[in-house]
Amino acid sequence: VLSDPGSGIEKPAAIILETIQAEGGMNAASAAWLTEIQRICRTHGIVFIVDDIQAGAGRTGDFFSFESAKIEPDIVCLSKSLSGSGSPLSIVLIRPDLDIWKPGEHSGTFRGNNFAFVTAGAMCKMWSDRKFTAGVERTAVRLQTHLDRLVAKFPRYIEQKRGRGLMAGLKCRSPAVVGRVHDVAFENGLLIESSGPNRDVIKVLPPITITDAELDRGITILEHALQEQDNA
Incomplete structure (x- = not known):
């Protein structure tokens, strides 16, 4: 459909997914399905995003929930367990060539919870053990x-x-x-x-x-x- 100019469907800018649909009913995507989604994204130049906010930071056994599928998303969203204590912390891991923000261009007045930085650092140190x-x-x-x-x-x-x-x-x-x-x-x-x-x-x-x-x-x-x- 994406290759057919007569389909009437425009190429999406990105595909975002959860490897396990938490609120959707704990549905786990197969490695084969995730690999096929990545192939489609690579073939058509679509940004591949994994929402690992709930499934990431070790909850599925690996640090990232998609590691067992051996895929490499362009963007990964992390939060929740990342702070190690339920404190407010989230990060976005992004492929360097997609990072178009200049220093200070994307900011806010409620950023940078110091306690969360400390607990997240401790969590990452534990995970390296x-x-x-x-x-x-x-x-x-x-x-x-x-x-x-x-x-x-x-x-x-x-x-x-x-x-x-x-x-x-x-x-x-x-x-x-x-x-x-x-x-x-x-x-x-x-x-x-x-x-x-x-x-x-x-x-x-x-x-x-x-x-x-x-x-x-x-x-x-x-x-x-x-x-x-x-x-x-």
């Missing part, structure tokens, strides 16, 4: 094993597991299931969120620094909340 990154990978495997068990145990309420690494989700049979799980989990000390157009996906996004004991405790509460569906 192979022992820490190996721990994150191991925790991700532990979480995925837990979720596989919940999917197998509660087929009446859970359709499938979604996501990747420490950015996962449980697609439920209905929004009502998610609502009841949310209430029971909250009563027992666990905060959960929903996502997806129908709000029927339980988001599972533990901190990348979570301990095994904390993770197991959270899963125990989630499992109890699912068991309570029978009493609803």
Whole structure:
């Protein structure tokens, strides 16, 4: 379509995507699909942008969520986990030849949170430690094993597991299931969120620094909340 002058479709200036649609329902893009999108962008001179605000900074196991697909975006947006503490911080990584801003040309009066700079520096230092990154990978495997068990145990309420690494989700049979799980989990000390157009996906996004004991405790509460569906 992009190569057909009679299609009536103009070439887009850029394509922006999330490798995992967080609010869209924890849908993870395949490596093959991401590679094809990059090929299309390269073929037609389209800027390729990855929104890694929620999936980046280690949440999927690698620092960037697209590393496993072996793609190289032209622009990468990072925030959230980047600060290491939930403080306001975001950055844009951009291919040098696309950087047309002159020094001081793009500025504002609410930039530069000093506390966020300190915590982000500490987070990046931790991420450079192979022992820490190996721990994150191991925790991700532990979480995925837990979720596989919940999917197998509660087929009446859970359709499938979604996501990747420490950015996962449980697609439920209905929004009502998610609502009841949310209430029971909250009563027992666990905060959960929903996502997806129908709000029927339980988001599972533990901190990348979570301990095994904390993770197991959270899963125990989630499992109890699912068991309570029978009493609803």
